[in-house]
Amino acid sequence: MANILLVDSDEVAQKAMRGIVSRAGHRFATVESGAEAFKFIRSNIKVDLIYVELRLKGDSGLSFVQQLKADSLLRLIPIVVYTGYPEKEGVRQALExxxxxxxxxxxxxxxxxAEISKARSDPWWQKSFEAGHLDWDPERLEGMLCKLRAGLAAGRSTFEKWKVSSGQPAEKVIAWLKQVSTVAGNAGAHAVSYCLDELCLKASVGEWPSGKDSAAPLGFASGMIDCYLNPDEVPDGFKTEEEQNSEEEARERAYWSNAFLEDRCPVVGRAQLEKELDRLASCPTAESIVAAFKMSANGKSTSLAPLLDLIQNDPGLSSTVLGAANRLKKSGDSDLGSDIEDTRIAVGQLGENRLAVMGGELEAVEERMFEFDRHSSWRSFRMFQLGTARIAAYICDQLDLPDLRSAAYTAGLASDIGSLLLARLHPYAYPAIRDHVKQFGLTEAAAEKQFLTCSTRELAHYFSEKQGLPKRIVNVLKWLENVEDARVDRELVAVVSLARHLCVLNKVGYCGLSSEEETGGLSHREDWRVLSKRLYLNFDIARFERLVRLECSVIKRELSGGLS
Structure with a gap:
């Protein structure tokens, strides 16, 4: 596989050459001018062959060829002039x-x-290096090249320390260049040695270094050595977008997963996270859910039923719609009354046109960001949220708490929006923290605070307040981890906390906790103690638990077939 660069300002020519080169499995890049070509080559050294058009927009292909051939480090790069303007003089000069x-x-x-095969048969960057000193073994020569590369890379800072005056011979620079040139020659890096000798001549008459880019040849020479030592490495400019994204993802994933071992925790602080949350236009949800919402909320639907179902069954959408409806209500002049907690009322309040606009502002999370072990996936995560919402409503039915039912469903659905927020802001933090929980046996909140200085529940509370979610939902997110400390809406907080516990216990989806982490009877739990104060003395706990298990089984069957 060769790396082919085309210098041609004609878009049709670019597309045609890309097709030909790609069909043979080679890598391809294109630029429109000689200046762009030089910039590209210096950033992506291993260009195997350059095709160039003689007539460029505002530029001359021949001028580019002339400059390239005059460069001590680049002159060996093979060039094929492929032109639609074969003026006799231009062709003659190109051949010269x-x-x-x-x-x-x-x-x-x-x-x-044929031209690609010819260029690949004797790569120019390999011709720039020979065997080196005949008495030295390959390992020693490789070691010398590594040291030479490091020395060249450090040359810029060395010159800055010497503070060389422009136009004045630089004795220290000359001595350094001669020494490094000798090392390069002994190591077989003859093109590098030739370049350093050329710089030495310029330095002797005060022509080098001069200007901020003086050390650029040293950086390029260092890159050539790197290219020689790592022949299979693909330059960034020739990588596909998918390859570049994959490498960036690997770096970001490693940055988070290695943070604790490298003593870099916390990786990001609460103040920074809150600034990032302030920039979000909505509560995040999965890309597929965003797409489904846009299809339904197009301002043309004859029925809102599909849209209502979608919103009622998704934590991100329900939080976004409720927040928007309550902000709209508070911005009006009418009597505020109570908060809107029912998504059906919220949809009616907003109307089709506002919902259509909202669709273009939704924050999306890739479903794959929830796939970090054999249990976790977007499907299992969403099943847990829906299961929590439905069990929270079921608890209200069983314990005769009708006034809490609607809010309990909504709060249960929103109980893990902190994880959605983190997955949107820092996707690779989420799996790193979950892995840390398993590795060191910590609670989720404790692990999150090590990495973030706060928990995702605290992020959810901050975000829900800023977005104008119903006050009771905000209070649930605030007190969910400490039910007995809740100063308001304690029963609602207890219902959602208990619903989460029961979903974990009965394995309705997956939220990162295992059923072993929450064992013991209900009577030992804070949430149950809060709720039991309303129950009559002979309330049958065992029967309640059996009914909940049956309901969880029903929910799992339904959601296993109904979730995408």
Whole structure:
């Protein structure tokens, strides 16, 4: 596989050459001018072959060829002039510059492939290096090249310390260049040695270093050595978008997963996270849910039923819609009354047009960000949220708490929006923290505070307040981890806390906790002690638990077939 660069300002030519080169499995990049080409080459050294058009917009392909061939480090890069403007003088000059070939457009696959094969048969960057000192073994030569590379890379800071005056011979610089040139020659890096000798001549008459880019040749020479030592490495400029994203993802994932071992915790603080939360337009949800919402909320629907179902069954959408409806209500002049806690009322309050606009502002999370062990997935995470909501409503039915039922469902659905928020802001923090929980036997909140200085529940509370969610929902998010400390809405907090426990115990989806972490009878739990104060003395706890188990089984069957 070769790395092919095309210098041509014609978009049609770019597409045609990309197709030919890609069909043969080679990598391809294109620029429109000689200046862009030089910039590209210095950032992506291992260019195996350059195709160049003589006539460029506002530029000359021939001028580019001339400059490249005059560069001590770049002169060996093979160039094929492939032009649609074969002026006799231009072709003659190109041949004088010893280009690999001159061809006339239109492109011919056989000709393109033949030139690539010729360039690959004797790579230019390998010709820049020879065997080095014959008495030294390959390992010693490789070690010398590594030291030479490091020395060249450090050259810029060395010159800055010497504070060389422009136009004045630099004795220290000359001595350094001669010494490094000798090392380069002994190591077989003859192109590097030639470049350093050239710089030495310029330095002797005060022409180098001068200007902020003076050390650029040293950086490029260092890159050439790196290219020689790592022949299979693909330059960034030739990587596909998918490859670049994959590498960036690997770096970000490692950054979070290694943070504790590298003593970098906390990785990000609460103040920074709150600033990032302030920039979110909505509560995040999965990409597929966002797409489904946009399809339903198009301002043209004859029925809102599909949209209502979608919102009622998704924590991110329900939180976003409730927040928007309550903000709209508070912005009006009418009597505020109580908060809107029912998503059906919220949808009616907003109307089709506002919902359609909202669809374009939704924050999306990739479902795969919830896949970090054999139990976890977006499907299991969402099942737990829906299960918690339905069991919270079921508890209200069984314990005769009708006034809490609607709020309990909504709060149960929103009980883990902190995880959604973190997955949107820092996707790789979520799996790193969950892994830390398992590795060191910590609670989720304790692990989160090590990495973030706060828990995701605290992030959810902050976000829900800022977004204008119903006050009772905000209070649940605030006190969910400490039910008995709740100063208001304690029973509602207890219902949602108990619902979460029962879903974990009966394995309705997965939220990161295991059933072993929450063992023991209900009578030992804080949430149950709060709720039991309303129960009559002969309330049958065992029967209640059996009914809940049956309800959880029903929910699992329904959601296993109904979740996407």
């Amino acid at each position: 510059f010893r280009v690999q070939n001159v061809l006339l457009k239109p492109y011919l696959e056989e000709a393109v492939y």
